Amino acid sequence: MQKDPIIGIDLGTTNSCAAIVEDGGNVKLIPYKGGEYTIPSIFAIDDKGNELIGYEAKRQWQLNPRNTIYGSKRLVGRPFQSDVVKEMKKVVAYSIRPGKKNEVLLDVGKKEFSLQEISAKILNKIRDVAANYLKTPIKRAVVTVPAYFNDRQRQTVKEAGKLIDLEVVRIINEPTSAALAYGAGKSVNKKVLVYDLGGGTFDVSIIEIRDRVFEVKATGGDVFLGGIDFDNAIIHHVLKDFASKTGIDLATDPVAMQRIKDLAERTKIDLSARDDVQFNIPFITMTSQGQPLNIEMKFSRKMLEQLTNHLVDRTLQMVARVLVDSGLSTKDIDEVLLVGGQTRMPIVQDRLTKFFGKTPSKGVHPDEAVAVGAALYAKSLEDNSSLRLQLLDVIPMAIGLERAGGAFHTVFPRNAPIPNAKQLVATTSRDSQTELAMRIFQGDHEQVVKNDLLGEFTFSGIRPARAGSVQVEITFDVNVEGILTMRARDPATGREMTTTVRVSS
Incomplete structure (x- = not known):
């Protein structure tokens, strides 16, 4: 080697x-x-x-x-x-x-x-x-x-x-x-x-x-x-069935839940090869009088398909x-x-x-x-x-900026090839402004709030001047791994500006 x-x-x-x-x-x-x-x-x-x-x-x-x-x-x-x-x-x-x-x-x-x-x-x-x-x-x-x-x-x-x-x-x-x-x-x-x-x-x-x-x-x-959701469909059905028979909600008992989870996954796997399987867990809990209770059910492949059809549809x-x-x-x-x-x-x-x-x-x-x-x-x-x-x-979903009013301005559309670079020209909105802040989002919704905030980018070192008179050229760069970097320059002076990326909450 x-x-x-x-x-x-x-x-x-x-x-x-x-x-x-x-x-x-x-x-x-x-x-x-x-x-x-x-x-x-x-x-x-x-x-x-x-x-x-x-x-x-x-x-x-x-x-x-x-x-x-x-x-x-x-x-x-x-x-x-x-x-x-x-x-x-x-x-x-x-x-x-x-x-x-x-x-x-x-x-x-x-x-x-x-x-x-x-x-x-x-x-x-x-x-x-x-x-x-x-x-x-x-x-x-x-x-x-x-x-x-x-x-x-x-x-x-x-x-x-x-x-x-x-x-x-x-x-x-x-x-x-x-x-x-x-x-x-x-x-x-x-x-x-x-x-x-x-x-x-x-x-x-x-x-x-x-x-x-x-x-x-x-x-x-x-x-x-994913598979976890197919397991959860079985788990929810078991909990509902047990509660209807006994009045007991097992969801609050972590050890009982873990036993049900384990068997749910095994049942799902077995039903890929068989038409029906038993779903039995002895002594899952006790009645208030101290009597042990068991889960005793049967699952068929058809039943599993009905419980998970909506997941396959998705x-x-x-x-x-x-x-x-x-x-x-x-x-x-x-x-x-x-x-x-x-x-x-x-x-x-x-x-x-x-x-x-x-x-x-x-x-x-x-x-x-x-x-x-x-x-x-x-x-x-x-x-x-x-x-x-x-x-x-x-790239799997669009990357863009927050516009005034909360609209999403797309810089790279969904399925844009990578590596890829795009330039935007921004300008100052106040007199003597020396910083430009931007919020970058990723997602496929027209409203930014429904997309994922990637971070807030602050460009500092802008020349102080009248509002709207300084232009800032911002380059967005998505590399072969789908990871974004940004840089900015003042085209009038050729000066590169520093950028701090604060990955936001």
Whole structure:
């Protein structure tokens, strides 16, 4: 193995995975002890104060739900006030609270953690497993994120790498990475639609593969739609049924909830292979007289499909939107690639078959394709690599400014190609003004308040003069990773102005 290899990491909501391209050109998934290739994206602190990550954390989850963090990728880069955080608070046992800048903080085992720190712990575990397996230190990685992650969420992943001294050489989108796994080095010339329904997020991207060029035509998604929501549909049904029979609400009992969660996920998985399964949990709680109560139910595949049909509908609405954005029809798509564990559900495959008039491809492994693609791209970035891959990606949602009156002024529209740069000319609104402040948002709503605030940018060092007489040329630059930087200059003097970026709450 060459010195200082770059590995590919799929940092998932429910499971993470790493891979590397060996000297012979084979892609090797990095195994964990016990032969597993994925590591649960779970962090916990036990009652003795030990930090546990992955399987160790998952094993003690039922008994220690309040100090076990899972699904935290859904909270990454989100202000505490956001709807996503409110929804997560309803379904997790761990404490979610606001920090001083309205960021999300998590309390685990009497300690406080930011989301960057939790992501860093999981990244570090994957890095250690890889270093032990490859018998060489790992300092660099290509890390994947959902295509629908905004600028702040991408920045958070970079910061998580910095915390553990892991250089995130490049961030690439998960569906693009899966397309690399499908097409890299195979002389493919096709338009593929990647339908990526993972544990916590849903992405869909249309990618034109021309041998070694992977051009994203359009992308869309929902960072709050995934396997967890299919589990929650079962959980809500079980709670409602139990309350109607006993008058007892189990939602307030974290240990009971954890037992129901575990069985809900197993039931969902079993129903992909079977038509019906028993849903039995003995001694889930006691009556006020001290009598033990059990959950005894039966779930059929049909019942699960009825409970989750609306979730599958949401994914297909996004598929339709992305097709419209790309200017393509279902007939133009050569292959539909399934990525993410939730795509094993038969109804998902049936609905996609009806939608496209053809069966989805089994050309990639749903759990491993993203890590494989990341490893291939990592290989192509190495100095002496014979594998040269070109990615032409897009930004997932518009980036723009707040206009007077709260309207959204688009600088980069949704699906604008990246890298990309745009210039705007701004002017002063007051006499002797020396600073210019701007609020930058990302999202697809016409009103800024419905979009995500990326930050407030203040340009200082403007020449004091009459209002409207000084022009400021502002350059917005989105790099290949979809991360935004800004700079400003005074065209009359050629002077570059300093910019401070305050990522706002």
